[in-house]
Amino acid sequence: MDSTESPDRDFIDKVRQEWTRSYPDVDSSPIEIMGRITRISSQALHQLDRSLDSSGVSRAEFEVLCALARCDRPLRASEVTAVTMVSSAATTKHADRLVKLGLVERKRFERDGRVVLLQVTDAGRALVDREFPGRVDRDRRLLEGLDAEEREVLARLLRRIARNSDDADRI
Incomplete structure (x- = not known):
């Protein structure tokens, strides 16, 4: 060989x-x-796409649901856009579909009725509760063979690369 x-x-x-x-x-x-x-990343996202097929939501829609589910309050669409890294138009499109599916609801901000907030519904949370553990388990399988110290070192190194990438976006 x-x-x-x-x-x-x-x-x-x-x-x-x-x-x-x-x-x-x-x-x-x-x-x-x-x-x-x-x-x-490409392979992990492809696995996530396949796992979400039966849920009726796309990966991008699932990311919107996750952003809302992990937050302790309703979010403005701009806040969802910031954490999902998609365009504001895409956030609106995904939110519209999720509202139609009954997974997200729109609420008016108490202090300013012009501001619309997005909140995950019980059905949306149930979907996240069902799908998120599988996502984490698939990620865990990708890391098999690395001990805790190696995972910590890898996370630290990737964090540095991610910061470089974030900084490059600001230039």
Whole structure:
């Protein structure tokens, strides 16, 4: 077995090797990390999409429900947009559908009737209660083989990369 077929190698190793061959003057080492982050994220989101098929909501709608379910108060649409990282138009579209499904309700803000708040309904909370533990369990399975210390180190390193990404968005 040659070094390209080592059992420790993965899809990203193959991709990086191809880029190195095609662009030998470009340091493609960031692919080692960013390529894996992207691939893992894509696969995890695909698994979530499949698991939500029977619930009748999309992943984006589920993210809106989760944002509302984990908060101890109703949220403005702009607050939901901020935590779900989708456009305000998409938040409105998702909220409209969730309201029609009876999973979210709109309420008027007591101090300013022009402000509309979104709140998860009992049916919406039941859906989150049913689906969220499975999501966490799938994530846990992705981390199998890492001990608590390795998970802590990985979380700390990824937090630094996430901050770099957040900072890049502000520039």
